[in-house]
Amino acid sequence: MSDLTTDLTKAEVAQESRNMDLLRFATAGSVDDGKSTLIGRLLLDSKSIFEDQLEAVEATSQSKGYDYTDLALLTDGLRSEREQGITIDVAYRYFATPTRKFIIADTPGHVQYTRNMVTGASTADLGLVLVDARQGLTEQSRRHAVILSLLRVPHLVLAVNKMDLVDYDQAVFEKIHAEFTQFATKLNIPDLQVIPISALKGDNVVERSAQMSWYSGPTLMHHLENVHVASDRDLVDVRFPVQYVVRPKSDEHHDYRGYGGMVAGGVLKPGDEVVVLPSGMTSKIAGIDLFDKEVTEAFPPMSVTVRLEDDLDVSRGDLIARVNNAPKPSQDIDAMICWMTNEPLRPRQKLAIKHTTRSARALVKDIQYRLDVNTLHRDQETRELGLNEIGRVQLRTTVPLLCDPYSKNRATGSFILIDEATGVTVGAGMINTGS
Amino acid sequence: MTATHADYRLSQLDQLEAESIHIFREVAAEFEKPVLMFSGGKDSIVMMRLAEKAFYPAKIPFPVLQVDTGYDFPEVIACRDNWVNRLGARLIVASVEEAIKDGIVIDDGKTSRNRLQIGTLLNALEEGGFTAAFGGGRRDEEKARAKERVYSHRDEFGQWDPKNQRPELWSLYNGRIHEGEHMRIFPISNWTELDIWHYIGREGIEIPSIYFSHQRRVFERDGMLLTESDYNPLRAGETATERTVRFRTVGDLTLTGCVESEADTIDKIIDEIAIARVTERGATRGDDRFSEAAMEDRKKEGYF
Known part of the structure; x- marks a missing residue:
């Protein structure tokens, strides 16, 4: 790829990014699974790494006497982690391709950091579990899948890494695939994709691997870009936790009283009959404001201000739902x-x-x-x-x-x-x- | 009324906006005395916009605090005043000069104004009795920031303890603090530099003019282009020339470098960033270059 092509692609990404959608994913893996290398690879291959960052990492790799640039150094943030060479906290990374912006919650894999993994998974649309092809499924990879399932992360990717070290052997991959699929039946995983990769060599990460013609599925990046997440949200059951009561108390907006909050479920529309919990009082939505504009609908995860037709006693901590579809306090x-x-x-x-x-x-x-x-x-x-x-x-x-x-x-x-x-x-x- | 979203999808910029508004409201609801730290930079201007949206049609329910280094760009001060006036917000200015005079911080001639800002800021927060301070930090800026929480707890010395951060799950924020402690709040944690520019473009909001290409007398020092100024006397061998430049970050003018650029519109700036080879801080912030862990060290002390 020439320099010019690279630049154009990046500029196109830049100009498109205002309208693209967002995928949050959580990664889990231990020091040796190559997780940091994989993230470094995704950042590098999506051109999200700047020259000064790469130079710093190259210099550190050289001074440590490594034969190759240790991409893991790109993501290990805090000094104590760099010293110990492990990732101990949740770190957030950002990159974008022409179709999507990605937020990675990068979490440590060891059992003593389960809480960090739970934290990272709590906001994720997709969970990425890494296994080392040479070792197959370990206690650790099973635990990661269990946690992602418990946290109801709707999409799971099992990346079988280090395929280069098992001669890209299909049998090795199939064995891990089968074993994991069997295990996953005990869990709650609505969508599973298993991908053979080499993070170090770049096989099936962004570019399709020439070494694994037996694999016909998507590359990791292709899957991340295309996995359908919009339907993961509940658009049926209206849930609007009241966060902040907006009352300007100014001459211009003397009677304004609105309820600020983030839609947690369902679609709210002006005219809808609603119930306010826990009081059980009912009213109708008079209007929904987004800054100085009225919107015709509000859905998750919009932050809006809802006005009701009746002057009820509504405060922070209350919940607005539909009359026939409300949770029981x-x-x-x-x-x-x-x-x-x-x-x-x-x-x-x-x-x-x-x-x-x-x-x-x-x-x-x-x-x-x-x-x-x-x-x-x-x-x-x-x-x-x-x-x-x-x-x-x-x-x-x-x-x-x-x-x-x-x-x-x-x-x-x-x-x-x-x-x-x-x-x-x-x-x-x-x-x-x-x- | 605006158009219906047929497919119930929010663009990533709308999602970021919604998340930030949620954070502003959460803090206003749960903290007794929040304050918005305003640096004059594009990030804090986006924060002002988000705060404006979060509480509209009410005024923002907290004051705006700026630390005046004494070395601020006049264009930045002008922009600040326009924003504060338009929103009808209360402005508090904490002056580094005055902090030096009062012996709150010590100017030994070697310490940068950015570093002296720390003591000045902590003192202003303490004096104001503020329990939550909004900052414009973004996690994509620097490796140490990648692990910082949206609610970042500070002890009674204003210090950040990176190894002992509270877990932060879902969008449930824990705002509990003890007497004398405070919380730094980072509502735009998940925004990238590009998101900030798109948002400024989309919203059509005012930012300091020095972000756009202009003529300026500059000189080269330590590989950076610095502005000619009385605060920044030329050293032997340095000469100032007029060049077409713009600033990518805004800070102490003795330390903040500019880049040669023809970008005089938001779209041109976005194109320029897209092909930039160097991160914004790496390119133009002298204070981050001293060591790989420079930012982490300053953050622990209570830097923004």
Whole structure:
């Protein structure tokens, strides 16, 4: 590719990017899976790396005596990570191609960083799990798939990496493919794609591999660019958590009262009959404002301001839904919780809880079981959840939560738990049901 | 009314806008005393626009804080004043000069104004009793920023502890702080430089004129083109010449370099960035070049 072609492509990408859509994906892998190399490769091949960044990485690689440019150095941010040569926190990366902008949540793979992976997966449309072709599926790759499934990441890609080190052998790939497909039947993975790649050599990352003519599926980049995510959102069940009451109190807008928030589900239209929870009062949508314009519809994830026809007492933490389609307010919450701090979660513990725009306190009533994320075994003998452990927990909250099952709506089905003394986020919850 | 979205898809720029508005509202709802840190640069102007949208038709419910280095470009100050006046926002200016006079920070003649800004800023936040400070940091700017949270906790010394950050999940932000602590809020974390330019173009909003191509007397120092100014006396061997330039970032004028450019419109700037070979900070910010971890060090101390 000549320099000129490269530049034109990049300029075209630049001018198009205002209208392109967005894919958020999470990667997981350990030091040796070549995850950082793969991300470096995606950034490099999509021309998202600048000359000074590449030069810095080349210089560091040389000074360390490597034979090749270590693309992993592009993504290891914090100094302590560079020193230890591992990725310990979630890092966000950005690149764009002519069709899409991508946000990568790059997370560490080790079991002691499960909480970081849960964090990265929480906002992802797609999860990318890497395995080393020489080793096949490991406990780690299974765990990554389990976490992505628990977090309801709708699309999963299993990238079988380092195919160059197994002579691009189809049999090796097929064996891993079959084994993983078998394992995935136990999980909730609506869409799975398995791709043989070499991140180091670039096979099937952006360019189709000349070494693996037996593989007829898409390259990784092609799949990332084309996977359909628009239909992953719930456009049926209207959920609008009230975030902020807009009241100008100015002469010009004396009577204006609007409810600011981000649409969590469904499509809202002026004229719709709505119910405000938890009060149960009904009204009609008078108008939906987006800055100084009125819109005819609002859908996820738009941030808008909704005006109602009636002057109701609506405040932050309330939820606007449709009259015949509203969640049932509940103080008894059954949820999967990922615990994120050293001091274990125990029954009788009291915590602060934040669910959509609603804050309350929660009491841990029972820990039903701890889920072994490697084997899916449910340990019902457990009395507590330790750091990075995931389990099924019953909570009682001080006020009703206006929630849906997480499997139905990731926004109204999720919450965080906060230690009231330290203020630290200590748990992430995915609601099974309110009851 | 605007057109119906037949396929219920939001462009990535609309998604970024929606996410940022959500963050502004969340902070306004949960923090007692937020403040918007305004540097005069394009990123903080986009922040002003997002804040304007988040609360319209009400005024933005927090003041705007600017740290005046004493070495600011006059074009930037003019733009700041236009924005503040149009939004009817309250402006607080924290002056580095005054902080030096009051002994809050020490000017030893070697420390850059950007570094002296840190102490001045922390002092202004403390004096104002601000519990949340919006900043225009973007994660694509620099490796250390790639791991920073949208809500970035600062202890009572204003320090950031990168190894001990709170997990941040879904769009559920944890704003709990103790007395004397505060939170830095980065509503445009997920925007890239290109997104910022597209947004400025789309919204048709005012930015300081120095971002566009203009004639300026400049001289070369350490491989950068710096503006001729009383604050920045020429050293032996340096000569100033008039060139056609523009700035890619805005900061202390003694340290902020410009690039030769004919780009006098947003579209031309976007084309220029698209084929740029060097990141915006790498090209024009003397303060980031001292070490690979320069940004991380300054951030830990409480830099924006």
